[in-house]
Amino acid sequence: DIVMTQTPSSQAVSAGEKVTMSCKSSQSLLYNENKKNYLAWYQQKPGQSPKLLIYWASTRESGVPDRFIGSGSGTDFTLTISSVQAEDLAVYYCQQYYNLDTFGAGTKLELK
Amino acid sequence: QVQLKESGPGLVQPSETLSLTCTVSGFSLTSYSVSWVRQPSGKGPEWMGRMWYDGDTAYNSALKSRLSISRDTSKNQVFLKMNSLQTDDTGTYYCTRDRGLLDYWGQGVMVTVSS
Numbered sequence: 379d380i381v382m383t384q385t386p387s388s389q390a391v392s393a394g395e396k397v398t399m400s401c402k403s404s405q406s407l408l409y410n411e412n413k414k415n416y417l418a419w420y421q422q423k424p425g426q427s428p429k430l431l432i433y434w435a436s437t438r439e440s441g442v443p444d445r446f447i448g449s450g451s452g453t454d455f456t457l458t459i460s461s462v463q464a465e466d467l468a469v470y471y472c473q474q475y476y477n478l479d480t481f482g483a484g485t486k487l488e489l490k
Numbered sequence: 491q492v493q494l495k496e497s498g499p500g501l502v503q504p505s506e507t508l509s510l511t512c513t514v515s516g517f518s519l520t521s522y523s524v525s526w527v528r529q530p531s532g533k534g535p536e537w538m539g540r541m542w543y544d545g546d547t548a549y550n551s552a553l554k555s556r557l558s559i560s561r562d563t564s565k566n567q568v569f570l571k572m573n574s575l576q577t578d579d580t581g582t583y584y585c586t587r588d589r590g591l592l593d594y595w596g597q598g599v600m601v602t603v604s605s
Binding site: 416420428430433434478482484 | 525533534535536537540548550551584590591592593595596597598
């Protein structure tokens with residue numbers, strides 16, 4: 379099974395800050411046939427279901443603000459929030475869908 | 491619009507079987523796959539298994555021996571059955587529309603395993 383490791387587990391931020399979080403997979407998520415990385419990012423706020431933010435490692439879902447930026451390839455991926463807003467305080471999960479599905483343990487954004 | 495809604499008992503006795511139903515609208519089960527995902531309180535999601543659009547199934551290897559997913563396309567429903575429940579099966583269970591990425595999620599149903 380592919381293991382997904384997210385760091386840090388939590389991060390204290392101030393509004394307007396740039397934030398980056400990491401997701402590493404135990405094997406490559408890059409499918410050579412189509413050159414796509416099978417990696418998605420989700421946002422989960424308290425009491426809510428996870429919400430899809432990014433797929434194919436860097437494609438924003440419709441309606442997701444452009445301050446959310448996904449990058450990376452192979453086994454190393456990053457979610458960047460260019461200027462954190464109060465409504466971005468949540469837990470962020472990465473998911474691989476290259477071989478069945480697995481999720482990371484999450485990065486929790488908290489207010490500094 | 492696309493909607494998914496989970497239903498089932500909130501409390502299950504240890505060693506018994508969990509049965510959940512996911513009722514979908516706004517898309518066809520013969521065009522899209524549906525996955526079940528569960529989440530213990532305060533922890534990350536765990537993918538459980540998938541009903542493919544063509545009727546095939548796939549399961550998390552850790553749950554495969556206890557889990558069964560089926561569907562009734564005429565009723566737009568996908569079913570989950572998991573046996574031999576233990577206390578660490580407690581959590582919120584979601585069904586999701588699955589394109590590999592999980593683009594729509596139900597509200598979830600909280601399941602507690604306790605005597």
